[in-house]
Amino acid sequence: MLNLNPDEIKKLVKDKYSDVSKNPCGVFNFPVGKIFALKVGYPKEVLDNLPPSLTESFTGANNPQPFVELKEGEIVLDLGCGAGLDLYFYAKAVGEVGKVYGLDISEDMVNKVKRNMELSGIKNAEISVGESDNLPFNDDFFDVVASNGIYNLSPDKDAVMREVYRVLKPGGRTVFCEIVLKEPFSEDERKNHSDWFRCIGGALVEKDFLALMEKMGFKDTEVISKCRNARTGHPLAICANIRAHK
Numbered sequence: 001m002l003n004l005n006p007d008e009i010k011k012l013v014k015d016k017y018s019d020v021s022k023n024p025c026g027v028f029n030f031p032v033g034k035i036f037a038l039k040v041g042y043p044k045e046v047l048d049n050l051p052p053s054l055t056e057s058f059t060g061a062n063n064p065q066p067f068v069e070l071k072e073g074e075i076v077l078d079l080g081c082g083a084g085l086d087l088y089f090y091a092k093a094v095g096e097v098g099k100v101y102g103l104d105i106s107e108d109m110v111n112k113v114k115r116n117m118e119l120s121g122i123k124n125a126e127i128s129v130g131e132s133d134n135l136p137f138n139d140d141f142f143d144v145v146a147s148n149g150i151y152n153l154s155p156d157k158d159a160v161m162r163e164v165y166r167v168l169k170p171g172g173r174t175v176f177c178e179i180v181l182k183e184p185f186s187e188d189e190r191k192n193h194s195d196w197f198r199c200i201g202g203a204l205v206e207k208d209f210l211a212l213m214e215k216m217g218f219k220d221t222e223v224i225s226k227c228r229n230a231r232t233g234h235p236l237a238i239c240a241n242i243r244a245h246k
Helices: 006-022 034-039 085-094 107-119 157-167 193-197 206-215
Strands: 075-079 099-104 125-129 142-148 168-181 219-227 237-245
Touching (some): 006 107, 085 099, 085 107, 085 125, 085 142, 099 107, 142 157, 157 168, 157 206, 206 237
Parallel strands (some): 075 142
């Protein structure tokens, strides 16, 4: 991956997750689907009653739901919304007076999440195709920007973080799950395409990730929890749930 430019990396990511949307039972080197969602804590009683297409392409890093703490009426962006599992929970949490927006780089995934929102009866969601380093939203628009494993798929993390800060309202918060490292990888380890798609090859060291957030202007940055799961196969990788305010 070190020999590819950012546009080439984005295309590889788009193609990979388009494949996940169309062929969720395919063979991937990262966990996909309902079984993984259950293992990271999504409630079985809810998932069992959702359309299968809403859970079959789940590829998050972990479960951010316990940490987002949405309020009724809030406006939320799910950055890298995938097939829409997190988006479903966010839409329920903010209620009819709130609004959720989903953004994904893959047109196939966006088409899937639109169908999933219809199948699950969600009326307060708006979904669009877009890139995380160039968000199609106005400044100071969202109460919350949430994501689940998007930063490590993005070649320009500074740009993504800058955009997240820009679209948040003053006082708004970002809450996300991401793979971080205990210490840096060697250059050889970072060259592996498969590790990149597992959200490991593009991961930052934890202290560097937090420093980037502070550099972009975020305050009260907090690592709420850390764990390991099927996404953190490398011994240096851990999954962190992180929250910060604008």
